[in-house]
Every structure is written in structure tokens, then in C-alpha cells.
Amino acid sequence: MTARRVQNQPAWLLHHRPFRDTSRILDVLSRDYGRLSLVARGSRSAKSKLKGVLRPFMPLQLSWVIRGDLGTLTGAEMDGGPISLNGDSLLSAFYLNELLLNLLHRHDPQPEIFSAYHATIIELNGQHSVATALRRFEMELLRLLGYALNLDHDTESGDELDPGRIYEYRVERGPVPANNPDGPLVFTGAELIAVAREDFSDASTLRDANRLLRHVIAWHLNGKELKSRKVLKELRRGAATADTGPVIQ
């Protein structure tokens, strides 16, 4: 197998773990080569210049050589201004990364997902609502993975959703008319239509989107519980700041 050399590729660091004495293994999301793992040799040593650069949530340009599945990092630079996430934004950004690590296949280029992620990190860095940014990203991610939510028609009859009716959302199919108004995935037509419009300035629409997306994403994760979700729950339990809404439940 011949080695492929990639230069100055826009990328984000999703996760990293120590490897041997002074190195790390990086899980990165690159624009044109998708998700991949790279060894960053010497990046934990005291003298490494890479340490300050190789940070999650920082736009990067990475260079590497790869032969087979695991590549070797040959260069890293910051790509544009630094981003300094904090508080809820920072903690939620970890959740985004775990979502991508679990839902993206390796070596499958997804430039649109790369852009959506970039836009979401920028949004988290601004003064926007964290929960809104997360829900929009989740919806966009599902759409780009080919699992778009169906929020406009009844999948049994094919009719447009009736705002006054009650539907049960079936993850694999979409809304079907329901008689029982209780259940984790029961919504009114009006609620589903509101979620489709992504106008999350209405707190109840945001809650509906959260409930729907949590179930749909759990289904795509095959029941695997996200570690960041567990940690965020613990953090929110102890945090002093008022609960600003269902960021992650």
C-alpha cells in the first residue's frame, strides 16, 4: 500500500488519548478525508510546540502521511482566530464531538458535516443559545447522514400533517396518527410543524425538539449511552448556574 501525503488540511480535533510515553493518538474530523486517527509523535513531551496548538474546538490545518488506517501527523497550525468556549458551551461541545465519533464512519469525507460542525462551534462561541445551536446541529447532522426527520407528512396516508391531530413519531418511519395522547414520542401536528421550522425561540418547541431528537439519536446509536451525556448530567446537578433549559437531557 502506498503512503498518501496530505498537506494543510482543514480539520478539528475531536478527541485525543495518550500513546506511549510522549505521544498522543488524535481522532480528527478533516474536511476532505472525513474522520481519521493520527499519531502525534512527541506531542506530550515538555518541548513540543504542538501542545498549545492541538486542542479540541480550535480550527486547525493538519498535515499527515497515512498508509493503512492510522496516519502520522507531520504538521499542525491554527487556522484562523482562536476560539475560547467556556461554561455550558464548552461542555456541550464535548457532546458534539462524541456524537460525531459515534455516528461518522472513518475515511468517509463529509465536507457538509464539517461545515455544519464549524458553524456550530462558532455559534457556541458567540452569545447564542447553546440548546438551540445543539438542536439545529443534530437535525442538520441527521439530514446529512441521510436520516432526515420527517416533519411534514403522515407516513401512513402520505397526507400533510394536520396541526390539530395527535401523532406518534416512529423513528424509522416518521409520524403516524395516534389515539393515545401519552407516550414518549407523541406530539401534536402543530408541535412537529414547529420543530420543522426550527424556531426555537419558543421554549416549548425547543423542549419538543429535544424530546424527539434524544429518542431518534439514541436509536441511531443502537442504545449506546453517550459518556458525555452522563458527565453533563452530573455537572448540571452540581453547578451553581441556573438551569437555562434542556441543553442536554
Place this chain on the structure above:
Amino acid sequence: MPGVGRKSAQRIAFHLLERDRNGADELSRALSDAVKGIGHCVHCRMLTEYDACNICSASGRDSKLLCAVESPADVMAVEDATGYKGLYFVLMGHLSPLDGIGPDELGMPALEARLRDGNVEELIIATNPTVEGDATAHYLADLAGKHEVQASRIAHGVPLGGELEYVDGGTLSHAFFGRRVVD
């Protein structure tokens, strides 16, 4: 083992086995004693062979100051390099949501209990300047605020004697965000 490559490990093993069997015996006893006898300080989670570590049980330390660090090695570094006379809390790690390491794994409930009991006036946050260290610092600052304890974070950035153009971008931006008023 960190800091010891395969070659060095082999040299050490051959030396002990061929030339210094007594030394090898002593070393193995010391290691086995350490494994059996060393646990975590009940107050600060520092490694110690007693219930409370040397620092927590020393007289003359200022219990109004509490410094949170990630590891026992960080305690030694601060002890050696500064004249700090307060107490410590060793998290034994940092928040790492993707690895499932949250507040419980870091002993935060015990730390919170100390902030709650009203004796601590300042929490000095000395976590590393990594994204995970930042996340940990934010959370600690939050906890301190909740219990009306003043929180501060140690400064990070350009090394003394360093020149800006040779400092990597990440470090420089961290230093920039952490700038302070010159008085």
C-alpha cells in the same frame, strides 16, 4: 513505564539481576510496601501512607487557601517552586466527558464539602491549560461561586525569557485571553 524506554528497562533489569541482587530485593520490598501501604489522604486525596498527608497534618499551613491541582506531581511542583502555604485538593485527573470522567470521579463532592464548611476563603485553581483543564476550571469556579468562595486561576502563557514570535499560537492565545491590567 513513563520515562523509561524498553532498552533502559532492560539495562536496569540486567544490572539488578546480575550485579545487585540485594538492591533488587530492597527495591521489590519498597515497591510492595508502597502498593500495600500508600493510599489517598482523606482530606486532599494526595498520595500518602497515613490517613492524612504531610501537608494536611502540618501545623502552620493556611487553611483559608485551597489549591486544586490535577495530580500529586502538581502538588510537588507547586511546593518546590512557590512559597505557597495553603492546602491542596488533588483531583487525580480532569473533566473528560468523552472518557466518562466527571465530577464524581474527580472527588468533587468532597471538594464541595470543604467549600461549604466555610473555612476556605480562596480556591486557587491550578488545572492545566488544556481544554479539559479549562472545563475543570470553569466547573470549579462555579462551585466556588455557589458557596461564596473567591476563585482564582493561575496564569498560563509565555514562558519567562521566551520571545513571542517563537511561542506557539495556542499558548499565545491562551496568554492573550488571560491578560490582565498593568498597574
